[in-house]
Amino acid sequence: MNTKQLERIHTGKGFIAALDQSGGSTPKALLQYGIQEDRYSNEEEMFELVHEMRTRIIKSPAFDSRHILGAILFENTMDRSIDGQLTADYLWEQKGIVPFLKIDQGLAEPENGVQLMKPIPGLDDLLKRAVQKNIFGTKMRSLIKEANPAGIKQVVEQQFAIAKQIASYGLVPIIEPEVDIHMADKGQAERLLKQEISALLSALGTDVKVMLKLSIPSEDDFYRDLIQDPHVVRVVALSGGYTQAEANDKLAHNHGLIASFSRALSQGLSDQQSDDEFNALLAQSTEAIYKASIT
Known part of the structure; x- marks a missing residue:
């Protein structure tokens, strides 16, 4: 790194x-x-x-x-x-x-109110090539369309499992569980999402660094504690369909x-x-x- x-x-x-x-x-x-x-x-x-x-x-x-x-x-x-x-x-x-x-291969079909990432065949080879080509970090996107606790848990678990694989190559993974800005219960989805992310951050090895890419939250400064987490290099926001x-x-x-x-x-x-x-x-x-x- x-x-x-x-x-x-x-x-x-x-x-x-x-x-x-x-x-x-x-x-x-x-x-x-x-x-x-x-x-x-x-x-x-x-x-x-x-x-x-x-x-x-x-x-x-x-x-x-x-x-x-x-x-x-x-x-x-x-x-x-x-x-x-x-x-x-x-x-x-x-x-x-x-x-x-960007390393993901797009989204799987909706299930449990979310779209997980499709499998990423040849990921190890891609990560090796990224290192050879002086890439610093990676990005992968999932999509949350409903405040479904089981679905949101699956999204975050999948993201963190692949993030560990990425970090093992000395790359910094950007974890992107996008929350659909048009959903009715966006705030509730964000509460569930933050809970799951916090739990998995605290389980990471001390030297593992990640970034988070999140939809701009409904409640101002809602992600402040994630921004301050020692595992988190930076929290960035996606525009998600909003105009500039x-x-x-x-x-x-x-x-x-x-x-x-x-x-x-x-x-x-x-x-x-x-x-x-x-x-x-x-x-x-x-x-x-x-x-x-x-x-």
């Missing part, structure tokens, strides 16, 4: 950029960016376009270490290069931004909680924009998300 990177994520001011939409959500991400499906005819061309989009974001002067602590990539981006350097090395060496890797303005407003009411936005970060960016327009809008977004993250 890179101690400089660990220190940066643990104490740095800023937020984590999520640039990790993968195979299933890539066409949608490209569409939001103004690239229609008729611009590519196969997966390779699609991934090439998405890499161009991410490269444009990463190389933008607005994408800087003054605002951004880390960036989450997906496997295809990790394997590609920017200006002849592997993406993770470019992020850290040229930008001072810590690289993370809504997400920033809610985030600012939670002290110590920082953003890890995906859609809310790239909101409004377009392939059709000139570099000046693109960079100006990205600068506006990073500044606003940064301000909401340092409360």
Whole structure:
């Protein structure tokens, strides 16, 4: 584990950029960016376009270490290069931004009011490659759709079991049990979730470090005790379908909680924009998300 990177994520001011939409959500991400499906005819061309989009974001002067602590990539981006350097090395060496890797393979069918992660075949090989490519940590997402105690317990147990496997490679896992922002009993789901996370954090070995990526809670500062837990490097928040303005407003009411936005970060960016327009809008977004993250 890179101690400089660990220190940066643990104490740095800023937020984590999520640039990790993968195979299933890539066409949608490209569409939001103004690239229609008729611009590519196969997966390779699609991934090439998405890499161009991410490269444009990463190389933008607005994408800087003054605002951004880390960036989450997906496997295809990790394997590609920017200006002849592997993406993770470019992020850290040229930008001072810590690289993370999304490792999950998407969500299983709903059961017990939740969607667990699908099995992750070849995870050990992927983690070995991540270490070789100088990745600092990983991210994996589950989804909670109801305040179902059995389902929430399953989600957290699955997350922590895989997190231990990840930590054994010297990587820092981001545990992401997203709570659906549209559910009626969101507050109750969050109470159950916090209880399960706290129990499993206290059972971790003393040297195991994790991060948590959670929906912005219904009750302000609800995750304060998790933020202060010695096992937790950082607690970050997902935008979860809120607009950037809504997400920033809610985030600012939670002290110590920082953003890890995906859609809310790239909101409004377009392939059709000139570099000046693109960079100006990205600068506006990073500044606003940064301000909401340092409360």
